[in-house]
Amino acid sequence: MNVKQFRLAIYVAALSLGISSARANEAAAVPTTNTLVIHADQGSNTISRNIYGQFSEHLGRCVSEGIWVGEDSPIPNTRGIRNDVVAALKKLQVPVLRWPGGCFADQYHWMDGVGPRDQRPKRINTTWGGVVEDNHFGSHEFLDFCDQIGAAPYLSGNVGSGTVEELAEWIEYLTAATNSVMSDMRRKNGRAEPWKIPFVGVGNESWGCGGSMTPEFYADNFRRYNEFVKNYPGNKIYRIASGANSWDTNWTEVLMKKVGDGMNGLSLHYYTVPSGNWSHKGSATQFTEAEWFNTLRGALDMDALIARHTAIMDRYDPKQRVGLMVDEWGVWYDAEPGSNPGFLYQQNTLRDALVAGVTLNILNRHCDRVKMANIAQMINVLQAMILTDKEKMTVTPTYWAFEMFTVHHDATLLPSELQSADYEFNSQKIPDVSASASRDPAGKIHVTLCNLNPNQPAEVACELQGGKAQKLSGRVLTAPAMNAHNTFDQPDAVKPAGFSAFKITGSGFAVTLPAKSVVVLEVE
Numbered sequence: 124m125n126v127k128q129f130r131l132a133i134y135v136a137a138l139s140l141g142i143s144s145a146r147a148n149e150a151a152a153v154p155t156t157n158t159l160v161i162h163a164d165q166g167s168n169t170i171s172r173n174i175y176g177q178f179s180e181h182l183g184r185c186v187s188e189g190i191w192v193g194e195d196s197p198i199p200n201t202r203g204i205r206n207d208v209v210a211a212l213k214k215l216q217v218p219v220l221r222w223p224g225g226c227f228a229d230q231y232h233w234m235d236g237v238g239p240r241d242q243r244p245k246r247i248n249t250t251w252g253g254v255v256e257d258n259h260f261g262s263h264e265f266l267d268f269c270d271q272i273g274a275a276p277y278l279s280g281n282v283g284s285g286t287v288e289e290l291a292e293w294i295e296y297l298t299a300a301t302n303s304v305m306s307d308m309r310r311k312n313g314r315a316e317p318w319k320i321p322f323v324g325v326g327n328e329s330w331g332c333g334g335s336m337t338p339e340f341y342a343d344n345f346r347r348y349n350e351f352v353k354n355y356p357g358n359k360i361y362r363i364a365s366g367a368n369s370w371d372t373n374w375t376e377v378l379m380k381k382v383g384d385g386m387n388g389l390s391l392h393y394y395t396v397p398s399g400n401w402s403h404k405g406s407a408t409q410f411t412e413a414e415w416f417n418t419l420r421g422a423l424d425m426d427a428l429i430a431r432h433t434a435i436m437d438r439y440d441p442k443q444r445v446g447l448m449v450d451e452w453g454v455w456y457d458a459e460p461g462s463n464p465g466f467l468y469q470q471n472t473l474r475d476a477l478v479a480g481v482t483l484n485i486l487n488r489h490c491d492r493v494k495m496a497n498i499a500q501m502i503n504v505l506q507a508m509i510l511t512d513k514e515k516m517t518v519t520p521t522y523w524a525f526e527m528f529t530v531h532h533d534a535t536l537l538p539s540e541l542q543s544a545d546y547e548f549n550s551q552k553i554p555d556v557s558a559s560a561s562r563d564p565a566g567k568i569h570v571t572l573c574n575l576n577p578n579q580p581a582e583v584a585c586e587l588q589g590g591k592a593q594k595l596s597g598r599v600l601t602a603p604a605m606n607a608h609n610t611f612d613q614p615d616a617v618k619p620a621g622f623s624a625f626k627i628t629g630s631g632f633a634v635t636l637p638a639k640s641v642v643v644l645e646v647e
């Protein structure tokens with residue numbers, strides 16, 4: 124009897140006993156069989172911790188409310204920045220934070236956000252909801268936030284509606300130590316020491332909201348702006364050119380050809396929209412298995428997407444000097460009913476933890492070329508780590524996926540080959556399992572695995588070539604329902620638990636991943 128016949132027999136037996144179809148499904152949950160070969164004695168590429176970066180934009184309640192409540196707020200804060208949010212983010216060891224946008228970056232004039240707060244100009248955020256931006260969270264506040272959570276700042280410069288002079292002066296204001304008009308202004312505004320600004324983006328989505336440019340026109344602009352982004356003593360800037368909209372490989376081609384030698388990184392933006400239709404993307408919480416399947420299939424496309432852009436970059440930059448920076452990625456659903464559609468507020472379920480796990484495994488595996496990635500966005504917007512409602516806060520399933528994957532930060536990627544069974548839905552197939560493995564500086568091996576199948580466990584026989592598994596430990600993130608999520612009243616509905624469904628074998632170990640789960644294993 125093959126697996127399908129076996130499942131059918133159980134199903135028929137269950138029906139005859141009067142068990143409901145959901146229970147019958149459970150009873151029929153035969154694990155799929157999969158193999159993973161890990162080359163424990165190899166590995167030459169580091170998984171940059173910056174792949175675990177995040178993104179915060181002046182959009183909806185990400186910065187305002189999510190991070191910034193102001194010094195006079197009854198919500199406990201340090202210099203206006205929420206303490207609960209800082210404490211939660213510290214546990215993720217956020218390596219790098221991109222700001223102030225997004226589309227907002229190309230309408231942002233940094234001088235609006237420095238000096239006494241009560242004198243800062245109010246502007247209309249024409250990109251996001253037409254709300255008034257009071258500029259209370261500006262450069263000083265952002266850099267204070269980065270210090271509080273221990274993240275490196277990544278500034279997105281305004282190319283769309285700004286000037287070369289404005290961007291040049293921003294960098295001088297922040298990073299110059301010697302006396303000059305700009306650095307003296309910084310001192311007058313309360314900061315004596317220059318900051319270190321390791322990453323600067325020259326524009327954002329310059330093909331769209333960042334100026335509707337052609338790649339040729341943007342390439343010339345990149346050259347011009349980049350020329351005046353100076354490295355002041357003690358600060359070296361990694362320059363990131365505005366990159367392609369998902370599958371637009373021509374953008375990458377033109378940029379690499381014309382200005383590849385002038386940049387350190389080229390960005391790439393990719394969002395997963397379950398329906399593929401931007402007018403009706405689908406609900407974050409009320410979804411069918413078809414939507415679960417489509418969402419994960421969309422997330423898996425990241426692999427082919429990176430491969431495609433990498434192939435072009437390899438032709439112009441065979442030594443992989445230029446990093447591919449996936450500085451916006453994540454799922455994009457319909458805004459929560461009752462919320463301002465311009466604020467992009469969405470709930471976050473177990474499905475999103477799977478999307479995060481699958482995507483992070485892909486990014487790890489491409490770490491020879493991918494040097495940074497920034498999930499969109501940090502708080503209250505799109506695939507957020509954290510949701511807030513006034514004084515209340517909860518972390519999301521995506522937060523926990525990031526927390527479980529911290530073991531890969533700056534570890535060495537171990538080459539691996541995965542043979543996965545199919546998760547079949549409506550005659551379409553995606554792999555059941557996603558995986559990546561790394562060795563940390565202490566010699567411990569970590570393997571992160573996802574079972575994309577919401578109905579069946581997955582058995583993975585893991586061969587550890589060139590190594591031996593002596594001791595194993597693990598954690599799992601799963602829940603009874605595909606749409607399980609945390610709320611302000613039930614903040615612990617989805618969170619990691621201890622995991623022991625594994626055994627050591629002659630060649631490595633075998634593990635049984637529960638249906639719809641993310642698992643991290645430590646192998647000693």
Ligand code: AHR
Pocket residue numbers: 180224225226227327328451499500505
């Ligand atoms: O993350 C939301 C928006 O998506 C960003 O502002 C923009 O860069 C992208 O289109």
